[in-house]
Amino acid sequence: MRQAGRYLPEYRAVKERYGFFEMCRNPEAVTEVTLQPVRRFDLDAAILFSDIMVPLAAMGVEIDFAPGPVIARPVRTAADVARLRVPEAEEIAPFVAAAIPMVRAATHVPLIGFAGAPLTLAAYLVESGGTAEGFPGFRSWLHQQPGTAHALLDKLTEVTIRYLRTQITAGVHAVQLFDSWAGVHSAAVHARFGQPYAARALAGIGDLSVPRIYFATNAHHLLDQLADLPAEVIGVDWRAPLSAVRPALPGRTLQGNLDPAVLTAAPEVIAEQAREVLRHGIGGPHIFNLGHGIRPDVPPDRVSRLVDAVRSFDREPAAIPGGLR
Numbered sequence: 001m002r003q004a005g006r007y008l009p010e011y012r013a014v015k016e017r018y019g020f021f022e023m024c025r026n027p028e029a030v031t032e033v034t035l036q037p038v039r040r041f042d043l044d045a046a047i048l049f050s051d052i053m054v055p056l057a058a059m060g061v062e063i064d065f066a067p068g069p070v071i072a073r074p075v076r077t078a079a080d081v082a083r084l085r086v087p088e089a090e091e092i093a094p095f096v097a098a099a100i101p102m103v104r105a106a107t108h109v110p111l112i113g114f115a116g117a118p119l120t121l122a123a124y125l126v127e128s129g130g131t132a133e134g135f136p137g138f139r140s141w142l143h144q145q146p147g148t149a150h151a152l153l154d155k156l157t158e159v160t161i162r163y164l165r166t167q168i169t170a171g172v173h174a175v176q177l178f179d180s181w182a183g184v185h186s187a188a189v190h191a192r193f194g195q196p197y198a199a200r201a202l203a204g205i206g207d208l209s210v211p212r213i214y215f216a217t218n219a220h221h222l223l224d225q226l227a228d229l230p231a232e233v234i235g236v237d238w239r240a241p242l243s244a245v246r247p248a249l250p251g252r253t254l255q256g257n258l259d260p261a262v263l264t265a266a267p268e269v270i271a272e273q274a275r276e277v278l279r280h281g282i283g284g285p286h287i288f289n290l291g292h293g294i295r296p297d298v299p300p301d302r303v304s305r306l307v308d309a310v311r312s313f314d315r316e317p318a319a320i321p322g323g324l325r
């Protein structure tokens, strides 16, 4: 999940000097901001500082952040899709490829690279702006222009594969595919427009042998489709306990799933809620994480308390309350 950001004063200090996109395009700034949470907290991994929208600029898309992504000319027609470039791998984000070895040289914790999943990227490209109502314009568009939608998703999938391959070649230890808005779609729509493209993107890096993490929110109705994805790890949002999700995802490591909203509560509450997540994760391999990105109103010391609570958790069978296994 996002672990850098506005809740950290050191992030706000860097952001005063650059615009958000400028930060993303500057290898020194990317390196600095990637390392900030790792310096402050006892974390097991760093996530590359960038944004899922960054590679789309090389396709010819004009993007702004306010703070969420805003597209100057939304992609709507077949001609709009035809105009999108499919850049060569090294043209997509050379500043990211440059930052990765710099981060590697500065920390011993593993580095996670990432990209947006095709359906989530398409939601921003078609609708631009807001997410509050679940991208209703995009959902209509998928039914109005299914052929154009497939053409767009096809291009986004190819760029995603090239971009992830570049990150892996540059040295990331694992990659996460963010399908943050997959859950706004019906299971049937996701089966047509979401799952096949996410599966292709993940399969397209399968030969490179780094762990692949797939993350969606609000995806309980999609679990059977997630079970067919070529990903070693499935990220789970906070809505259902891991023990309830686990049976639908056999053989997978689960990542998650503390509600980020908990991080504004009292430290004892945070610790208890973290232990609850950890207890529900005991039935199989589990990577503790938040269920979504950290919010700007979180006091940084609360994150320290969370890390302490996770580090001191005893994952012995005796810690399992009756029946949870």
Ligand SMILES: Cc1c2[nH]c(c1CCC(=O)O)Cc1[nH]c(c(CCC(=O)O)c1C)Cc1[nH]c(c(CCC(=O)O)c1C)Cc1[nH]c(c(C)c1CCC(=O)O)C2
Pocket: 001, 002, 003, 004, 005, 006, 015, 020, 033, 034, 047, 048, 049, 050, 051, 052, 053, 065, 067, 068, 069, 114, 178, 180, 292, 293, 296
């Ligand atoms: C949907 C999505 C986006 N971007 C991303 C996703 C998938 C993950 C998720 O679901 O949260 C991915 C992302 N975006 C960002 C990271 C950085 C990772 C890190 O270094 O911790 C990651 C992994 C930086 C960012 N990307 C953005 C910020 C905030 C920009 C600012 O500094 O004002 C950061 C730190 C902007 C952004 N970019 C996006 C949104 C919705 C926003 C607004 C977020 C907000 O209001 O805090 C699109």
